[in-house]
Every structure is written in C-alpha cells, then in structure tokens.
Amino acid sequence: MQQHWLVIDLEATTEEGGWPVEEMEIIEIGASLVASDGHELDHFQRFVRPLRRPCLTSFCRELTHISQAQIDAAQPLAAIWPQFERWIGGHLSHLAGWGSWGDYDRRQFELEWRTHGLHSRLADLPHLNLKQRFASARQLQRPVGLNSALQLAGLNFQGQQHRALEDARNTARLLPLIHPT
Template identity: 80%
Template sequence: MGHWLVIDLEATTEEGGWPVTEMEIIEIGASLVSAEGRELDHFQRFVRPLRRPCLTSFCRELTHISQANVDAAAPLASIWPLFERWLAAHLPRLAGWASWGEYDRRQLEQEWQRHGLSSVLAQLPHLNLKQRFAEVRQLARPVGLHSALQLAGFSFHGQQHRALEDARNTARLLPLILPA
C-alpha cells in the first residue's frame, strides 16, 4: 500500500463565507502519511493573497493567522513550486492525495488556473475523506472533521483551522476509511 498526502488549506473569508471564486489560499498544510496514518513528512507555508491582501477580522479570529503572517509570505506562484519540489521526492510511493471534503481540491484547481500553475496532483487520484467517512460509518450525511474525530473516539490535536494541524487530524482518520 502506498503513502497518502493529506492536504488542508486555509483561505481568505468573511463571516457567512465567500464563494470559492472569491477566496484565496493563505496557508497550505500537507501531511504525508503511511496507509496506517503515521506521518512521514509534512509541508506548511503561509501564502500572501493578492486580490484581497487584508485579512478580515473574522478570518484572523477563525484561523489564528495574523496579517503579519501573510504579509511576510510569498504569493502562491512562488510557494507552489516549493511544494511541488518537496512532493517530488515522495511521488514514487504516493497512492494519491486526500482532503476533508471537496473544497480544498476545488480551491487548488481554481488557483492553479488563476496563476497559470501546473501540479502533479492533477494527475493523481483524489479522495474526499469527508464523503468516504460518511459512507464507511453509514452516516445519513457527511459531518465536519471535529465531529468525525469524536465519532472515531479521537479528540482534535492542536489548533483548529490551521492548515497543517487540520491535515494531521484528517490523516488520523485515514486508517478507518481506507480498505485494509
């Protein structure tokens, strides 16, 4: 069984939410894990948004990401090649990538297009772990990450709505979702 890459993004937003087309990535978190859910490597970077460079107070409170964090960061066009270079070393063992829901995949695809970037992820299978967890647990409808962890008997580790910590917590559910 190969390794899995679990990705979580934080993005610009406002209370009540913005459409995905209005959001921009402000943090990338990725946890490379074995099929058993053990972390082998990770990647985390802040990203400077270009269209709306000032974070809303709602966004800062939700994510605990400061304006200084994103002001000091490079834009996605500079960060993404660093991610791809990091990922390249792991590609031979990579079975695919996963996220909690479809949002992260859609946001990445939109931003790749907007910035003229390409990604090896586009050629790899993507698992919607939120949907898969609901199917495996026979839930009436998908639940949030925090609820899924509770249903699995886990508590959330770290700060919620931070990309790497959300990715790591999502990865803890992989062994319960992937076929043995």
C-alpha cells in the same frame, strides 16, 4: 512497496457568512504525507500572501489564528508553488493519491492553478474526498465536520482547529478508519 497518502488542508481568505470559492484565496497550505495507517512521514506548511485581498478580515484572523504579519511576510502562491512541487517530487513514487476533508480544497487548488497558470503533479493523482469516505465507512446519513468525525472515532482534535497542517494531521488520523487503498 507501501503506498502513502498525502492529506492536504487549505486555509483561505473569508468573511463571516463565507465567500464564493471564486473570491477566496489560499493563505495557508498544510500537507501531511502519511502511511496508510495514518502515521506521518513528512509534512509541508507555508503561509501564502493573497493578491486580490491582501488584508485578512477580522473574522478570518480570529477563525484561523493567522496574523496579518504572517501573511504580510509570506510569498504569493506563484512563488510558494514550486517549493511544494519540489517537496512532493521526492515522494511521488510512493504516493497512491491525495485526499482532503471534503471537496473544497481540490476545487480551490484547481481554481488557483488556472488563475496563476500553475501546473501541479497533484492534478495527475487520484483525489479522495475523505469526508464522504468517512461518512460511507461509518454509514452516516450525511457527512459530518472533521471535529465531529474525530469524536465519532473516539478521538480528540489535536492542536489548533482551522490551521492547515493541524487540520491535515487530524484528518490523517482518520485514514485507518476510511481504508483509502
């Protein structure tokens, strides 16, 4: 049976110069279910309304191209999370694990799961830091950003950067070069 990977990217509240993870809140979840060759089989995307700071900073809106109206119309994470769990439930038997570009997404999920008292099936699956895996596979002295990694691989970023699903899909394009299995 072929094993699939879930590539996830999050967008979160922020300000120029950044905030500590503890002060950030998820505003968009993008997940791309892919075969080991990077081919997308299914996807999940939702906006999430933050609770502590429901108004996005102008920096955050400009960076992500997510509007305040999109966030105002979204549900909070506690309402979105069961939708994600139902979606992932149909794919669990084929999942080898999940990955993200760097470790931020895993840490942000774990923090928000604790904060909101949520359980996730992702917590039971192996997580791969694909940024580190790419650097290792390419024998780079230090990890690089997603756009730089794509350029090193001879690929161009497709879509809008700093949008969760598009970042996840672009990360997934690098899977065949990382050999996660």
